Amino acid sequence: MSGTPRSMFEPGAGPAADPAGNRHERRIRSFQPRRSRVTTAQREALLRHWPHWGVEVDGDSVLDLPTLFSGRPVVLEIGFGMGEATAEMAAADPDTGILAVDVHTPGQGNLLRLAEQRGLTNIRVANGDAIILLREMLPASSLAGLRVFFPDPWPKKRHHKRRIIQREFVDLALTRLAPGALLHCATDWEPYADWMLEVLTATPALHNLSPTGTFTPRPATRPLTRFESQGLHKGHRVRDLLFRYEP
Template identity: 45%
Template sequence: MENEDQPRLRSVVSYVNRGGRMTVGQQRAWEEHWPSLGRTVGGLPEGPVDFDGWFGRSAPVMLEIGSGMGETTSQLAAAAPELNYVAAEVYEPGLGQLMLRAEKLGVETLRLLHGDAVVLLTEHVSPGTLSGVRLFFPDPWPKKRHHKRRIVQPAFVALVASRLAPGGTFHMATDWENYAEQMMEVCSGEPLLHNRHAGEPGGWAPRPDWRPITKFENRADVEGRVSHDLIFERV
C-alpha cells in the first residue's frame, strides 16, 4: 500500500544473488538461531515490522544494509548494546556466518533480515522510525554501463531519508572514488538530508575510529584506492 509518505522507487537489481553452500558451522548457527534472530523479507506480514516486540525492548533501531560475511556487523552490534541492530543481507551463508560471529561475541541485540532492503524499507519500515542506516562498501558496479545498478540513486536516498527519524544518520563508505562522488552528489541533492561534515575538505567525514577496517579497505589500500566515509543527517 502506497501513501504520500512513501517515495516511489522502481525495483533495481543492485546486488548479485551469489550461490554458495553453507559450512557445517553456518548451518548449525542457522538451525539454532535463525528462528529467533532472523526473518525473510518476502515472508514478513503486511505492514511495518514491530521491532520493539521482536527485540523485546524499546531502543533506537539501526539498520545496516549489506552485512556481507558479518565481521564488521557483529563488532558494531557488540560495541553498541544500546541499539536494536538490524542487518539486511541477500546472501544466506553470510547471514549464517554473522550468527556465528555474534554467538562468539555474545551479542544479543542483533536481528537479521534476508532479502531486498528496498522492499524492506518500502513495505515494512514506517516513516521516521530509524535512528540510522549504514551502507558500507556496497557493490561498486565499476563499469560505467553498470552505474545505474548502484544502490545509491536519488529514489533510494529519498526512501532512506523518509525512514530516518529527525537527527538520524545515513552513513556510507566506499573505496571507489567515482562512487563516493556519486553518493555525495545524490545525498547533497536530497532536501531531507544535511551533510554533517560539510565543513570538512570535500565534505567527507573523517573515518570513525569505531568502524572496523574491512577486507575491502585493506584490498583498496593495497590497490592504491582511498576509502571515503559520508555521514548525512535527517533534518
C-alpha cells in the same frame, strides 16, 4: 531444472531462497545473489538462531521494531558481507539494535555465529531485498540510522542505474528515518564516492557532517574490515560520507 530457487533449509528453519517471491513488482536490482558454499558452522548457526533472530523480507507485514529489539533504537545496515564489522559495531554499542539485511547465505550464517560467540542480543538478520524491507516492512520515522558500507559500485556506465544510492532510494529511506538519524555510507570506488556525494548533497533534508562539505575520515564507530584492509594495501582510497537527517 526449475527456475525457482530452492532453499537448503526446511521452511522456518533457515532463510528462504526468495522470500518475497512474485508478490512485488520486479525491477532493476542493485544486488546480485551470490551462490557460495555454506560451511558447517554457518549452517548450524542458521539452524539454531534463524527462528528467533532471522527476518524474512517477504513484504507481508510491518515489523514491530520495539518488540523485536526490546525497545532499543534501531539502525538498518544494508549489505554486511561476512558480518565481522556488524558484530564489532553491535558489541561496541549494545544499547542500539542493528537490523542487518543481505541476500548472502554464508554471510547470514557467519553473522549469527559471531553473535552467538560474543553473546550479542542486539542483532537481527534480514534475508531479502532491502527496498522491499524499507518500503513495505518498516514504519515511518522508525530508524535511528542507516548504514550502506561498500555496496556494489557497478562501475560500467551502463550499469550505473543499478547502484543502490540513487535519489529514489534516498527519498524512500528518508521516510523511514527519525529526525536526527545518521546516514553513513562508505566505498572504496572513488567514482561511486563522488556519485554518492552528489546524490546526498542534493537532498535538502540531509546535512553533511564533513566540515569541508565533502568526505569525512573513517569514524571510530566503523571498524576497519579485512576487505577494506586489503584494498588499502592495494592503494585504494576509502571514502566515508556522514549525513544527518534534519527534516
